[in-house]
Amino acid sequence: DARVTQTPRDKVTEMGQEVTMRCQPILGHNTVFWYRQTMKQGLELLAYFRNRAPLDDSGMPKDRFSAEMPDATLATLKIQPSEPRDSAVYFCASGLPGNTEAFFGQGTRLTVV
């Protein structure tokens, strides 16, 4: 059963610490999305990759957030330094080219204290 895998599922960290979230897209999918979900803002697109190249990261705070795809099986989202306002659930999703659906992971719940 192919699925998007995210680790860790939960992360509690202190303000100022570096946080790294990982995502393994479905094998063969060449598009990867990072979303942030909060009660206040809903689902926000942070970054979008195609064939490992970032196509749109306009939704991501550049001073502290960075997203990469070291290879086709791994996407990472880093926050350095983390702040309490970064507390949210971060979702990774993958898909195929064209107007097809995105497949979501279960998310990483981040709490910055």
Added chain:
Amino acid sequence: GDSVTQMEGPVTLSEEAFLTINCTYTATGYPSLFWYVQYPGEGLQLLLKATKADDKGSNKGFEATYRKETTSFHLEKGSVQVSDSAVYFCALSVTSGSARQLTFGSGTQLTVLP
């Protein structure tokens, strides 16, 4: 830019009641339209989709019809169950050049009471 507007929640219904969640969109080009469902503690799962005007997507008793004339994609179910309690997201996808924009509505919380 592209956007999706959903009816405000939360929505509370009794079991076996009829459900409608309204969704309208604004998009350049020819979007595909989706309904996703999110159960507590889980990621979003695709519920149904429609890729062109007048298409009807259906799954698990839920239906939605792509109405280009009214730019709408309302979600309906004839008889809801307690297990349908979740957050429902309307979304659209438009491909522009090499980029694909996937835009979500704000979500509608549905609670079904026994």
